[in-house]
Amino acid sequence: MFALAFLALLIKAAAHAQIKIEMIKVPTGSYMMSPLDLGTQQFEADGTTVRPSVKVVFEKPFLLARTEITQEQFAAALGRNPSLHVKGDNVGNLPVENVCFYDAIEYCNALSKMENFPPRYTLERVTRGADGAITFAMVKDVGGAGYRLPTEAQWEYAARAGSTAGWSHGDDESLVGKFAWWKAESSGESKPVATKLPNAWGFYDMAGNVWEWCWNPESQVGGTQPMRGGSWFNCATCCRNTGRCVSEPTSREGTVGFRVARDGDLNNPDAHAKVQ
Numbered sequence: 001m002f003a004l005a006f007l008a009l010l011i012k013a014a015a016h017a018q019i020k021i022e023m024i025k026v027p028t029g030s031y032m033m034s035p036l037d038l039g040t041q042q043f044e045a046d047g048t049t050v051r052p053s054v055k056v057v058f059e060k061p062f063l064l065a066r067t068e069i070t071q072e073q074f075a076a077a078l079g080r081n082p083s084l085h086v087k088g089d090n091v092g093n094l095p096v097e098n099v100c101f102y103d104a105i106e107y108c109n110a111l112s113k114m115e116n117f118p119p120r121y122t123l124e125r126v127t128r129g130a131d132g133a134i135t136f137a138m139v140k141d142v143g144g145a146g147y148r149l150p151t152e153a154q155w156e157y158a159a160r161a162g163s164t165a166g167w168s169h170g171d172d173e174s175l176v177g178k179f180a181w182w183k184a185e186s187s188g189e190s191k192p193v194a195t196k197l198p199n200a201w202g203f204y205d206m207a208g209n210v211w212e213w214c215w216n217p218e219s220q221v222g223g224t225q226p227m228r229g230g231s232w233f234n235c236a237t238c239c240r241n242t243g244r245c246v247s248e249p250t251s252r253e254g255t256v257g258f259r260v261a262r263d264g265d266l267n268n269p270d271a272h273a274k275v276q
Contacts, residue, residue, distance in 0.1 A: 019076045021111065021147075021260060023063040024202050026158050030057040033156055056153045064150055064158050065259040067193040067204045068095040068212065069107065077110040078103075082133070084254035085190045093192040095210045095257040101225045101249035102134035104149055104213045104258040111260065112146035120146035135250055138221050149215040150261040152244075155228045159241050161201040166240045168199035168206065176236045180208030186232035190254070207239040208232060210257035224248055231255035 032053040072092030075081045082098045099107075102123075109119035123137040141148065150158070165171045169179055176182060179199065181191045186208075194204040211227040219225055224246040230239030233255045237243070247256070 019073050021069070021073065022066040023262065024066050024158075026058070026062050026064055026154070026201070028058050028061055029157070029162075030055055031157050031160055032056075032164070033153055056157065058154075058157060060263070062150075062154060063262040064154065064203065065261070066198075066202060068210055068257050068259045070094060070193055071096045074099070074107060077107055077114060080132070082252065087189075088192075090192045094190055095193055095205070097190055097210050097254050097257045098252045099213075099257060100133070100252045101213050101247075102137055102139070103252075105137070105139055106134060107258075108147040108149065108260055115147075117146040117262075118144045120144055120148040136222065141215065141217065145263060147260045147262055149213055149258060152214045152216065152226050152228060154261060155206075155212065155214050156241055158201060158203055159199065159206040159229065161199040161203065163200070163241070166242075168241065169197075173236050176207065176239065180230070180236070180239045181205070181232045182208040182230060182236050182239050183232065183234055184236070188232070190232050205229075207241075207243070208234070211245065211253075211255055213256065213258040222249065227256060 033056045070092060071081050071083050071086070071094050074083075074096040081096065082103065083094065083096050084098045085094055088094070105121050105123065109121055109123075112119045120141060120143070122140045122142055123134070124140075126137045127135050129135050159168060161168050163170070167176060167179065169175050177185045177196075179197045181196060190209055193209070196204065196208075198204045199206055206229055208230050209232055210229075211231045212229050214226045214228055216226050225248075226244060226246050228244055230243040234243075247253075
């Protein structure tokens with residue numbers, strides 16, 4: 001059953017080989033973000049921060065995908081679909097999941113090549129499993145105009161969309177289901193992207209559906225990497241703007257996917273956020 005579904009998805013992806021990723025330009029600005037030291041407990045059970053916040057300033061715009069990367073988009077670039085949820089009439093529009101950090105990095109480079117951008121990452125000492133997926137690599141961000149993962153600061157800035165509340169829509173938990181596929185809404189599986197309401201800046205599924213891998217430039221080689229936003233399996237609290245967890249770069253779960261980013265100022269593609 002899975003093989004037939006994947007074959008159909010590959011055929012569909014091949015027919016749309018130049019699948020474009022819809023990107024939104026995130027404006028310059030600032031927000032208050034809690035320090036995100038890897039491997040530490042950042043938040044109380046109710047989602048309130050337990051550490052002082054810092055001001056993060058974005059002096060240059062950046063681009064972020066409107067939706068999580070879908071199974072069809074992933075298959076079109078890499079020729080495989082590792083997802084566990086492959087049922088329904090709209091499989092191609094389900095978020096790709098069961099992807100590790102290295103899968104996300106490899107997708108970013110493949111997408112860059114498809115759109116004639118130089119790859120954003122170099123990968124050295126690469127080892128692969130029997131299925132061809134990367135099991136280890138030394139990853140370096142070399143800058144440039146190619147696709148990449150958002151940093152945590154960028155992800156949260158876009159997720160908040162100007163809000164200082166727990167969720168982008170505010171602090172009313174009863175409204176979470178209008179914006180997020182979370183445990184009480186999902187029937188135990190991921191859902192097609194962009195089927196809930198977007199946040200104020202037009203981003204879908206920043207809360208729930210699947211966790212999203214982010215880039216941590218300070219992580220050690222082979223060290224844990226962050227994920228943001230919660231998933232269909234999690235409670236509403238995990239889907240807050242501050243929702244966060246970390247995992248090994250080889251970890252694959254049916255609750256984990258990603259979205260891609262690009263630098264918006266191509267005259268200064270290496271501009272980063274400044275913490276005050």
